[in-house]
Amino acid sequence: MESGGIRGGAGLNSGTLDPNKFLQEYNDKLVKAGADKVQEVKQTALDAFVQQKALK
Structure with missing residues (x-):
């Protein structure tokens, strides 16, 4: 199953696509789709948790 309609993730994960050819394009699409913002929000939540x- 592809993440958010961005093609390539399944092929990269399974080894059927050459990462030297497709990884940068896939990462660029993730950033364009807002993956960096999602990561920032998740990191903020984890840091707070x-x-x-640690205070207990």
């Missing part, structure tokens, strides 16, 4: 657990 870890900080909360």
Whole structure:
């Protein structure tokens, strides 16, 4: 199953696509689709969780 309509992820994960040829294009599409923002939000949530657990 492809993530958010971005083609290439399954082929890269399974080894059927050459990463030297397709990885940069796939990463560029992820960034364009907002993956960096998703990662930022997830990291913020994780940091808050870890900080909360450390205070107990």
